Amino acid sequence: xxxxxxxxxxxxxxxxxxxxxxxxxxxxxxxxxxxxxxxxxxxxxxxxxxxxxxxxxxxxxxxxxxxxxxxxxxxxxxxxxxxxxxxxxxxxxxxxxxxxxxxxxxxxxxxxxxxxxxxxxxxxxxxxxxxxxxxxxxxxxxxxxxxxxxxxxxxxxxxxxxxxxxxxxxxxxxxxxxxxxxxxxxxxxxxxxxxxxxxxxxxxxxxxxxxxxxxxxxxxxxxxxxxxxxxxxxxxxxxxxxxxxxxxxxxxxxxxxxxxxxxxxxxxxxxxxxxxxxxxxxxxxxxxxxxxxxxxxxxxxxxxxxxxxxxxxxxxxxxxxxxxxxxxxxxxxxxxxxxxxxxxxxxxxxxxxxxxxxxxxxxxxxxxxxxxxxxxxxxxxxxxxxxxxxxxxxxxxxxxxxxxxxxxxxxxxxxxxxxxxxxxxxxxxxxxxxxxx
Numbered sequence: 135x136x137x138x139x140x141x142x143x144x145x146x147x148x149x150x151x152x153x154x155x156x157x158x159x160x161x162x163x164x165x166x167x168x169x170x171x172x173x174x175x176x177x178x179x180x181x182x183x184x185x186x187x188x189x190x191x192x193x194x195x196x197x198x199x200x201x202x203x204x205x206x207x208x209x210x211x212x213x214x215x216x217x218x219x220x221x222x223x224x225x226x227x228x229x230x231x232x233x234x235x236x237x238x239x240x241x242x243x244x245x246x247x248x249x250x251x252x253x254x255x256x257x258x259x260x261x262x263x264x265x266x267x268x269x270x271x272x273x274x275x276x277x278x279x280x281x282x283x284x285x286x287x288x289x290x291x292x293x294x295x296x297x298x299x300x301x302x303x304x305x306x307x308x309x310x311x312x313x314x315x316x317x318x319x320x321x322x323x324x325x326x327x328x329x330x331x332x333x334x335x336x337x338x339x340x341x342x343x344x345x346x347x348x349x350x351x352x353x354x355x356x357x358x359x360x361x362x363x364x365x366x367x368x369x370x371x372x373x374x375x376x377x378x379x380x381x382x383x384x385x386x387x388x389x390x391x392x393x394x395x396x397x398x399x400x401x402x403x404x405x406x407x408x409x410x411x412x413x414x415x416x417x418x419x420x421x422x423x424x425x426x427x428x429x430x431x432x433x434x435x436x437x438x439x440x441x442x443x444x445x446x447x448x449x450x451x452x453x454x455x456x457x458x459x460x461x462x463x464x465x466x467x468x469x470x471x472x473x474x475x476x477x478x479x480x481x482x483x484x485x486x487x488x489x490x491x492x493x494x495x496x497x498x499x500x501x502x503x504x505x506x507x508x509x510x511x512x513x514x515x516x517x518x519x520x521x522x523x524x525x526x527x528x529x530x531x532x533x534x535x536x537x538x539x540x541x542x543x544x545x546x547x548x549x550x551x552x553x554x555x556x557x558x559x560x561x562x563x564x565x566x567x568x569x570x571x
Contacts, residue, residue: 215548233337233354236305239305244302246300246302250526254518255325257540260529277515289485303337306330316331318331332361344444354369363566408428427462427485454488464488468481
């Protein structure tokens with residue numbers, strides 16, 4: 135017969151109890167008298183202690199509710215009078231804008247991810263993409279807006295944030311009296327919607343950190359709102375490999391005696407690499423599929439040549455819409471071995487194309503549910519943006535939840551800029567078919 139661990143434990147417990155029962159009772163030690171003048175104050179009654187604890191608990195619950203609903207952020211939202219850059223920030227963007235027609239126009243409004251923080255809609259509220267709303271530990275993001283192709287401006291998804299960035303600008307049309315026609319927003323049963331008036335231009339300037347540490351623009355993108363949708367305009371200083379070769383030869387007339395420059399010119403004259411098919415393999419129903427894309431890596435260039443090639447005063451921006459860098463290749467890329475040249479390392483605009491149809495592949499996913507791309511996955515909400523524009527929304531920063539709770543929604547209502555839709559006052563024909571009649 136074997137004795138189990140439970141029997142041994144029971145035997146020792148019985149021995150301890152018998153010993154405690156047979157021991158004489160312990161006498162309390164006499165309390166030493168307190169020195170004169172140091173008498174303890176009278177203790178409050180138990181009812182008072184309980185009341186204090188209840189009050190503290192109520193305060194804690196109230197604070198938790200305020201934090202969860204974003205009430206503490208209302209002051210921050212009130213301090214943002216508009217979703218546009220102002221002061222020195224606006225001046226810096228205006229100075230960096232290489233497109234002279236827009237840089238000189240004081241009616242152009244500038245914005246970026248600080249003045250108009252990224253936000254997507256879910257369950258009636260606005261949420262910051264950086265917060266993972268999912269409770270599934272295997273879900274990396276909880277929403278679609280931190281993955282390709284929605285994470286960054288097209289082509290920058292693999293470029294480090296400290297090497298490339300961008301800012302946006304917007305120009306609204308004017309009516310017969312010279313007044314600006316505003317962006318309008320309205321609420322449906324499921325979400326908030328907004329639309330840009332016909333004649334709006336939304337622009338984006340991509341900048342990169344150069345070898346000398348300075349930030350310089352390297353590409354401009356414009357989207358013009360028409361009656362049937364958006365027309366895309368791509369602007370680059372060197373739209374084709376032949377243009378870049380001619381620029382290098384103009385800057386370095388003795389290029390033929392320099393082995394590095396001679397190799398660069400020869401490389402630019404060669405065709406792009408073999409065709410490759412690209413597919414968004416992360417999602418069962420891909421957001422972007424591109425067939426027969428050729429990749430062309432820029433040749434290695436001297437560091438002192440980069441700043442000169444990106445100088446807009448010397449090389450103005452040209453229209454590159456629908457134009458290939460080389461046959462079958464929409465744009466060049468750079469690798470760590472080649473180093474940055476006229477585009478940053480790992481730039482992938484060659485996947486996207488440069489015409490209306492190519493850009494629409496991605497921009498048409500604006501406002502779609504994540505379930506449209508991967509239904510079984512535990513992620514939530516919509517692709518950010520509306521009216522085929524990802525980067526702008528009318529929500530005040532204090533409305534954007536950063537903890538998964540739904541914060542009170544407060545949208546901008548600025549006369550002549552952003553207005554709540556009023557069918558008796560706004561001309562619906564100015565907004566195409568997006569606005570419900």
